Amino acid sequence: MTVFDPPIREYIKGGGFIELEEMLGDDLTPARVARISYLSKGDEEANRKLLKKLIDLGHFSPFEQQVFRFKIDGIPMYIGEQLLRHRIASPLKRSFRYTxxxxxxxxxxxxxxxxxxxxxxxxxxxxxxxxxxxxxxxxxxxxxxxxxxxxxxxxxxxxxxxxxxxxxxLPAGLRTTLYWTINMRSLMNFLTLRLNPKAQWEMRELAKAVARILKRVVPLTMEKFLEKEGLEKYLHE
Amino acid sequence: MTVFDPPIREYIKGGGFIELEEMLGDDLTPARVARISYLSKGDEEANRKLLKKLIDLGHFSPFEQQVFRFKIDGIPMYIGEQLLRHRIASPLKRSFRYTxxxxxxxxxxxxxxxxxxxxxxxxxxxxxxxxxxxxxxxxxxxxxxxxxxxxxxxxxxxxxxxxxxxxxxLPAGLRTTLYWTINMRSLMNFLTLRLNPKAQWEMRELAKAVARILKRVVPLTMEKFLEKEGLEKYLHE
Amino acid sequence: MTVFDPPIREYIKGGGFIELEEMLGDDLTPARVARISYLSKGDEEANRKLLKKLIDLGHFSPFEQQVFRFKIDGIPMYIGEQLLRHRIASPLKRSFRYTxxxxxxxxxxxxxxxxxxxxxxxxxxxxxxxxxxxxxxxxxxxxxxxxxxxxxxxxxxxxxxxxxxxxxxLPAGLRTTLYWTINMRSLMNFLTLRLNPKAQWEMRELAKAVARILKRVVPLTMEKFLEKEGLEKYLHE
Amino acid sequence: MTVFDPPIREYIKGGGFIELEEMLGDDLTPARVARISYLSKGDEEANRKLLKKLIDLGHFSPFEQQVFRFKIDGIPMYIGEQLLRHRIASPLKRSFRYTxxxxxxxxxxxxxxxxxxxxxxxxxxxxxxxxxxxxxxxxxxxxxxxxxxxxxxxxxxxxxxxxxxxxxxLPAGLRTTLYWTINMRSLMNFLTLRLNPKAQWEMRELAKAVARILKRVVPLTMEKFLEKEGLEKYLHE
Structure with missing residues (x-):
């Protein structure tokens, strides 16, 4: 768990950026907490193995223990609306009722x-x-x-x-800004859906920026997850 | 539980309409199922009393057993987006990616x-x-x-x-259409927030139309709920 | 959408039973409502094809439009607790605080x-x-x-x-009873996890009973879903 | 946001303890992020006022931005099951399938x-x-x-x-242990329900221990919340 000061920023191709401000848990937290099921113990090396195994077996609930607060700035309103479809998340958005x-x-x-x-x-x-x-x-x-x-x-x-x-x-493409607090399990679902070529180009660029940040802060989790889901290739299109 | 054929339609002041197509449970279902806690039994009169008591005591979980499928047609996109903020619901929307x-x-x-x-x-x-x-x-x-x-x-x-x-x-006020399946507990929260004078006029008119339909199909639940929350007055503004 | 009177009952091997009391939507509802994305239309034959396609493509959100109210009677408390792990559902349980x-x-x-x-x-x-x-x-x-x-x-x-x-x-294996209202999308996740040989025998028998009921009321949905997930074989073990 | 090393521990009257291991956000985070609605700015004093106002007005969504990971050790299984009723949370429990x-x-x-x-x-x-x-x-x-x-x-x-x-x-009162990651908004609902004299004594003692920890780490939030809901009196019974 870390406060990122300054935040970790990635620019979104086409406009806008996303910043990771703060994070609960770290790369190995899912493995450490998952051990409670068996009351087992393990050193860091064992936890690295367990983390990979959890992903391999599709045991994703421990990844709810990694939580991220992002600030996203400058995405079109229809992309912002698509983000709201991900209901396991806590968004707070700029309101055009007032601004x-x-x-x-x-x-x-x-x-x-x-x-x-x-x-x-x-x-x-x-x-x-x-x-x-x-x-x-x-x-x-x-x-x-x-x-x-x-x-x-x-x-x-x-x-x-x-x-x-x-x-x-006002045009539907007006850019907006939001805070987005979301756990890794929900982000995994987000990445699977939104890195996919069927997603809108603008959304894919946001998803790529999210992935770039996550690769820096939870590298082992991301490496294994992207490999298992076959998503790595989409990051470089 | 009923299929409404034709659906129960209410027009929304300013444009558009909402239809109730189908409903799981009926007005007294929350009382009937709540009896499982105590394994108690009761006739219809007793269930009417219990229903009111559940609302009085703030025991809202039994109201998740009443589920409604609405079709909403012709609301501005920003009102549609506000609906998405209600995460305990299942929306399916027309997509302007394709239409x-x-x-x-x-x-x-x-x-x-x-x-x-x-x-x-x-x-x-x-x-x-x-x-x-x-x-x-x-x-x-x-x-x-x-x-x-x-x-x-x-x-x-x-x-x-x-x-x-x-x-x-395209303008942000473009009208859209969606299916919205949602339970009564979540609708109670929706009504409390969206009938309130602080809600946007356009949203309040939608909330009033929802309330008018619900008063027809779950009259006892609505009478007690509106009374307890002091919302009845907002229906006639 | 139907009220089942009498309810559709399946016995659970080892003890207890499950009943479907009521259902919102029918086998083809997910296809019908999914058409709103494209504002497309289709006859029953087209809807049958679309339903299969939705499952093939992993577009599961329309299956939130099928909602079921079950009564489950006579499952051990630890199985009841496992049911509570499925958070996208509305359970109401007998309480041993009072009975x-x-x-x-x-x-x-x-x-x-x-x-x-x-x-x-x-x-x-x-x-x-x-x-x-x-x-x-x-x-x-x-x-x-x-x-x-x-x-x-x-x-x-x-x-x-x-x-x-x-x-x-009291023993942990005390049997309990509950109402369980849950949509098809959440049930699909339930079946994938709980029909699996890694699930506890007692839970698998409950999952099989759920599957037997669903095969009767949403046969096309179940046929395609079980086939896609490779779950059919687990029903007969 | 802080990692608590050692964790903040409170003992639960009757047996067991609860520890706060880590926290996302701090006491004023809800106010800071809520400013995004209006794109407004404010110093710490202004944020303290805004925080109180959010609670007064019942604007609870910003409190989803405070997230806590607790470890709870030694609560009876039926209290553990009651915790699972709070669906907006991420629990990970010791399993008696394996231990x-x-x-x-x-x-x-x-x-x-x-x-x-x-x-x-x-x-x-x-x-x-x-x-x-x-x-x-x-x-x-x-x-x-x-x-x-x-x-x-x-x-x-x-x-x-x-x-x-x-x-x-095994007896139903067997003690268990779990990780529990949950945001402040969901905890507010938990405290309102579980500090209440109608809750089971054992659950109230857990809720009091949760409240004691929260008063240390988000004192302003808790002071205002307990006052508004009239819950302070229950902490000392």
Whole structure:
């Protein structure tokens, strides 16, 4: 268990970042606590073996004893919503009932400036291959549309409309930020589903960033888990 | 337990509706099953008394034995996301990774037509009092902005962009639809939080519609619960 | 969705039974509701195909839409406790804080009479092969010990001790009864873990009884699920 | 967040103890993370005020960000089972499928020796007032009965019976040990239910020990919570 000061940060391809702020338990905690079933004892070497065995046998409940608090910043709202589907977790999110999209930062209406507050598809930014030909035109229209949306939002709020209702005109790709406290067992399920090529590109990039952090703080657990589930290959796509 | 054919439908003020399709248990089921603790028996009259007593004493676990499957249609995405915060529930939602906003219906760019697929604040529709003066102007700009967003979305998709990424330009108030299977205990928590005046107007209207349906199918449970929590008054605001 | 009147009962080898009283949804409900993701439609034949596909792809969330209320009667307390490990479920149990072991039934101190209220290992009853040689002697001592425990319990209670504390002298194998409301997704996890030869014999017999009931009420779901997980073979051991 | 080395231990009246080994977050973490909703900032003094306000308003979700790993040693099995009713938690328990009651310790058949491995009601030990007159006789019979149970258990196991089945003759009050990782929100619910005079005496003593530890590590949270729920008075009964 450690407080990470500064937090361990990984950038998410396409925009945003994730930070690990704090962690309960360490790499071998699942093995140590699992010994309670048999009242057995073991040194570190034995615990390393037991940890691998737990994963091999699919005994995942001891991995609920590793708990992580992440801060995730700058993910599109629809990715944030997908995170909420993982019900064995404790999220706390920025609320657009109370905050304007420009709270705390001045918006610059350049491609880069916009991408900091609203998701721009990686295909248009040259971060992902595609056959789209009219990228510049689409990008220009997109920026313009986002600008109009924010202008309209401001006008609605100035006219006296509730922020929580005015947000109806904001784009679905608005970036948000959240705290996410979740245990390793639930994260294993998250990684299996979200590293998979069937997951949305934006979600996979978040999952990869999560995996990169976990490989640093629970390396043995991750090595064995990724190997067993055949997920290692997805980290490098 | 009953299949409701046709489903019990309640309209949500501001747009959309909710239907109860099916229900496990009935109004007195919590009392009947709670008797297992003491291996006691009771006739219907005794069960009615016991049901009230369970609520009075705050013994809510027997209310997990009443389970409801709702279909909710036409709520703004941010209200849908708020529903996901209730983790003791089983939601299944329409996915905008795969469906265009106009799937299954032709969009008409009138106020009424737009409000069927994108949330328009009730203040602008005259459904809720406000001091907003330039309603017509705001409404016109809003419709125009929504139209541009949908046009741009179509253009992005036609250019070869993934639907799941193109949705970044769609408005946050896009309406969605979901199945929601949830037990009465979790619904009690939902009603306490979401009928409260601190909840967003749009969410409160959904909560009221839920309450209206429940009053029809589990009347005794609801009467006692609303009374105990002092929620009845919120149903008529 | 159906109320089963009379309930569908299966006896558990070794003692006790399980009954399905009521069910939300039917065999094809997961397929029907899953169509909401794509807003697609399909006839019954298409739904049968989709159901199988959902299981093949490991898309289990739609199976939360099938919910079952079982009554389980006569399982040893330690098996009851193992059931509580399945946290995605709503159990309601007889409480030995309030009920004496003989509440509602006169205890007969024969092997058969005792086995109705306290678990006797199947090896001693000839229900399971073993190399135990002194069965009769062990059985006799066991019955005698159980009798003394119940006598002592009665004496403690008559002396004024709380029932909830007097139970300390009751045997761990005392049989209990509970309601258990649980969805199919959670049951799938239950079956995978509890049909497995590593599970305790007594638990496996309960799991088999659950499986026999489910095969009758959601036959297509079970056929595909058992096949995919390779569990069919365990039903006949 | 802290690793407690040595752990913070509190003894449970009647037998056993509970230790806090590790903790995620600290007393003010809920306030700090809750600020994400509004993207607000605050110094420590402001966070102390916010923490109290969160509790006053019943905003408990930020308290999921405080997570505790306890080790609980020596509670009767039926109290252990009651702990499992709290489903928002991660327990890992000693298994009597695999361990004999005397694993790791020699049993001494004195009152004190027995009470270390099997629960003896506090009324008989003079720890709790009662009108029971024949205490010595009851205590003697109880010890004798426990001794016979353990002898019979050993005989069954030596005859070749599975430990998991032989335990049927062990007393229900056998003491067990578990790890229990649980967040503060779930603990608040635990304390409200289990400090209450309606809870079993043995459970209340455990709840008091939990409360004593929490008052040391999250004093502000506990002070406000106990005050709001009116629970302080139960700690001193």
């Amino acid at each position: 304007s999209p420009d709270k705390g930062k001045k918006i610059s209406f350049t491609v880069e400036g916009i991408n900091e507050i609203i998701h721009i598809p990686p295909e248009l930014l040259g971060l992902r291959e595609s056959h789209i030909e009219n990228k510049d035109e689409l990008l220009r229209e997109m920026i313009e549309h986002f600008k109009k949306g924010i202008d309209l939002y401001r006008k609605l709020v100035e006219s006296g409309l509730r922020k929580e209702a005015a947000r109806t005109v | 265009s906003p106009d799937k299954g219906k032709k969009i008409s760019f009138t106020v009424e037509g737009i409000n069927e697929i994108i949330h328009i604040p009730p203040e602008l529709l005259g459904l809720r009092e406000s001091h907003i003066e330039n309603k017509d102007e705001l409404l016109r700009e809003m419709i125009e902005h929504f139209k541009k967003g949908i046009d741009l979305y179509r253009k992005l998709v036609e250019s070869g962009l993934r639907k799941e990424a193109a949705r970044t330009v | 004496s072991p003989d509440k509602g039934k006169k205890i007969s101190f024969t092997v058969e009479g005792i086995n109705e209220i306290i678990h006797i290992p199947p090896e001693l009853l000839g229900l399971r092969e073993s190399h135990i040689e002194n069965k009769d002697e062990l059985l006799r001592e066991m019955i005698e010990h159980f009798k003394k425990g119940i006598d002592l319990y009665r004496k403690l209670v008559e002396s004024g001790l709380r029932k909830e504390a007097a139970r300390t002298v | 004999s009651p005397d694993k790791g310790k020699k049993i001494s058949f004195t009152v004190e020796g027995i009470n270390e491995i099997i629960h003896i009601p506090p009324e008989l030990l003079g720890l709790r007032e009662s009108h029971i007159e024949n205490k010595d006789e009851l205590l003697r019979e109880m010890i004798e009965h426990f001794k016979k149970g353990i002898d019979l258990y050993r005989k069954l196991v030596e005859s070749g019976l599975r430990k998991e089945a032989a335990r049927t003759v």
